[in-house]
Amino acid sequence: MQRPTKAAVLVTILAVVYSGFRIHTPSFWVDEAATVSAIDRSLPDLIRMLGIIDAVHGFYYLLLRGWAALFGVSEIALRLPSLLAVGVAAGLVVAIGRRIGGLGYGLTAATLMVLLPRTQYVATDARSYALALAAGVAATYFLLRARELPRRRFWVGYAAAGLLATLLSFHTVLVLVAHAVTVCLDRRLRRSWRPFLAAGPAWLVPAACLAAVGAGQQFQIAWIRPIDGGVIAEVLLLQFFSDAYLMLDGDISPLPTPGENLTTVGLAVILWGMTIVGAIRLRRHFAVRLAVPLLVVPLLCVIGGSLILGSPYYLPRYLTFVLPTVPLLAAAAVLRVGEPVSGGDRPTTASSRDRRAAAGVLFAVALLALPSYLGQRTEYGRSPQDDFRFVADTIRDEAEAGDAIALTGDAGLGRIAYQDSFAGLDDVTIGKSADEWGRIYDQRFDVDSVEDRILPHDVVWVVHPKGERAPERALTSLGYRADARFDGTGTSVVRFTREGSAGYSPP
Numbered sequence: 001m002q003r004p005t006k007a008a009v010l011v012t013i014l015a016v017v018y019s020g021f022r023i024h025t026p027s028f029w030v031d032e033a034a035t036v037s038a039i040d041r042s043l044p045d046l047i048r049m050l051g052i053i054d055a056v057h058g059f060y061y062l063l064l065r066g067w068a069a070l071f072g073v074s075e076i077a078l079r080l081p082s083l084l085a086v087g088v089a090a091g092l093v094v095a096i097g098r099r100i101g102g103l104g105y106g107l108t109a110a111t112l113m114v115l116l117p118r119t120q121y122v123a124t125d126a127r128s129y130a131l132a133l134a135a136g137v138a139a140t141y142f143l144l145r146a147r148e149l150p151r152r153r154f155w156v157g158y159a160a161a162g163l164l165a166t167l168l169s170f171h172t173v174l175v176l177v178a179h180a181v182t183v184c185l186d187r188r189l190r191r192s193w194r195p196f197l198a199a200g201p202a203w204l205v206p207a208a209c210l211a212a213v214g215a216g217q218q219f220q221i222a223w224i225r226p227i228d229g230g231v232i233a234e235v236l237l238l239q240f241f242s243d244a245y246l247m248l249d250g251d252i253s254p255l256p257t258p259g260e261n262l263t264t265v266g267l268a269v270i271l272w273g274m275t276i277v278g279a280i281r282l283r284r285h286f287a288v289r290l291a292v293p294l295l296v297v298p299l300l301c302v303i304g305g306s307l308i309l310g311s312p313y314y315l316p317r318y319l320t321f322v323l324p325t326v327p328l329l330a331a332a333a334v335l336r337v338g339e340p341v342s343g344g345d346r347p348t349t350a351s352s353r354d355r356r357a358a359a360g361v362l363f364a365v366a367l368l369a370l371p372s373y374l375g376q377r378t379e380y381g382r383s384p385q386d387d388f389r390f391v392a393d394t395i396r397d398e399a400e401a402g403d404a405i406a407l408t409g410d411a412g413l414g415r416i417a418y419q420d421s422f423a424g425l426d427d428v429t430i431g432k433s434a435d436e437w438g439r440i441y442d443q444r445f446d447v448d449s450v451e452d453r454i455l456p457h458d459v460v461w462v463v464h465p466k467g468e469r470a471p472e473r474a475l476t477s478l479g480y481r482a483d484a485r486f487d488g489t490g491t492s493v494v495r496f497t498r499e500g501s502a503g504y505s506p507p
Contacts, residue, residue, distance in 0.1 A: 012091035019123035027389035033413035041435035059167035060128035082130035101337035112327035117372035135165035136321035159202035173207035174298035181293035224312035257375025278332030295325035385490035388414030392421035404457035428453035448474040
C-alpha cells in the first residue's frame with residue numbers, strides 16, 4: 001500500500017474512532033425516532049408511507065431498513081452508517097487534498113473537517129446527511145481524477161456517486177451545479193464538457209423525481225422559519241461551527257452547551273479568516289476553482305430559491321455536503337500548496353515549518369470544538385426537549401402491566417423509538433398506528449376525548465411536555481389524582497391513580 005493510500009486509510013480509521021466516542025449515549029431525538037418509525041414496518045407499508053410523507057428520505061430508509069434487519073434498531077446500530085460515512089468522507093478529502101496540493105495539505109483539510117461541530121453532528125445522527133456528504137465528496141474526487149486523466153471510468157464513477165448522493169439528499173444535486181461552475185472556470189475541465197453533460201442525468205433525473213413527489217409534501221418543512229436576517233448567523237456560525245439546528249428569535253436553538261456560544265464564535269473567526277486568507281493565496285490555483293463554487297453556489301441557490309419561491313428550504317444540516325470546502329481553503333492559510341497532480345508528477349511536500357503551523361491550528365480548533373463535541377455526547381445533547389429515553393426508562397421502571405398510558409405531543413414518537421419499554425401497557429390515546437396510518441407519527445387523540453378508554457383503569461400514566469397542564473386537568477376531572485411525578489429535560493411523566501382504588505396513595 002502506497003504512503004498516500006495508507007494516510008487516507010489511517011485518517012478514515014481515526015475519524016471513525018474520534019467521532020464514534022460515546023455515540024450510543026444520546027437519546028434518540030425526533031428525527032431519529034422518525035427513522036425508526038419508517039424502517040420498522042413492512043416494505044409495502046413503507047412505500048405507502050413515502051407516497052404521503054418523507055419521500056425525500058425514501059432511499060435512505062430503504063438502505064437502513066436492510067441494515068436494521070441485520071444489526072437492529074439500537075442507537076449505535078442506526079448511527080453506525082453515518083459514522084462510517086464520515087470516516088469515508090475524511091479519507092476521500094485526504095485523497096483530494098493530496099492530489100491538488102500535497103499530502104500534508106490533504107491531511108490538514110481532512111482533520112479540520114472531522115473536527116467541525118457540524119461534522120460531528122451528522123456523524124452521530126441516524127439520518128441521511130453523512131451518507132450524502134460521503135457521496136458528494138466521492139463525486140468531487142471522481143471529477144478531480146477525470147481532470148487529471150479524462151477516462152470513461154472516472155466519469156462513470158462521477159455519475160454513480162451523483163446518483164447516490166441525490167437519492168440520499170435532494171439538496172445534494174447542487175453539487176452538480178457547483179461543479180458546473182468549476183468546469184466553466186477550469187481550462188482543463190472545459191475540454192471534458194461532453195462527458196460532464198453526459199453524467200448530468202444521473203444527478204438530475206432522481207432530483208426531478210424527488211422534487212415532483214416532494215412538491216406535495218411541503219407541509220413537512222412548514223415549521224422552518226422564513227428566510228430573514230437570522231440566516232446570516234446560520235451561515236456564518238451554524239453551518240460549520242455549531243451542532244444547533246437554526247437561529248430562533250435571535251437565539252441559537254436548541255440552547256448550546258455552556259461555553260459553546262463563545263467557542264462557536266471563536267471557531268468562526270479563526271476558520272473564516274483562514275478561509276479568506278487561503279482563498280487569496282490560492283487565487284490562481286485549481287483548489288479555489290473547486291472549493292469556492294462548492295461553498296458559495298449551494299448556499300446562494302437554497303437561500304435565494306427560498307426567497308424567490310416564498311418557502312423555506314434552508315437549514316444548516318441540509319447543506320452538510322459543503323463541509324469540506326472551508327477546510328480545503330483554510331488549510332492553504334498555513335501550508336504551501338503545490339500544483340495539482342498531473343500524470344506522474346508528485347505534489348509538493350509540506351515543510352517542517354508548515355507542519356508545525358498546521359499542528360498548532362489543528363490543536364486550537366480541536367480545543368475550541370471540545371464543548372460541542374462533549375455536549376453532543378450527553379444523554380440529551382441532541383435536543384433537550386426530546387428526552388425520549390428518560391420517558392422510556394421511567395415507564396419501564398415504574399409502570400406495571402395493565403396500566404394505561406396517555407401520550408401527548410411528540411411522546412408518541414418516543415414510544416415508537418423505544419417500543420419495548422411500553423410493552424404490556426394500554427395506550428389509550430392512540431388511534432391508528434403509524435404504519436396503519438401511513439405516517440411517521442401514530443394517530444393520537446386528546447386525553448379529554450378518550451374518557452371511555454381511561455375509566456376502566458385504576459392507574460393512568462400521562463406523558464406530556466413540561467409546563468402543559470391540560471392532560472393533567474383532564475385526568476383530575478375524571479376522579480384521578482397525581483401521586484407520582486417524574487420530570488425530564490423536556491417532558492413530564494405523571495402517574496394518576498383513581499381515588500379510592502386499592503393502589504391509591506395520597507400525594
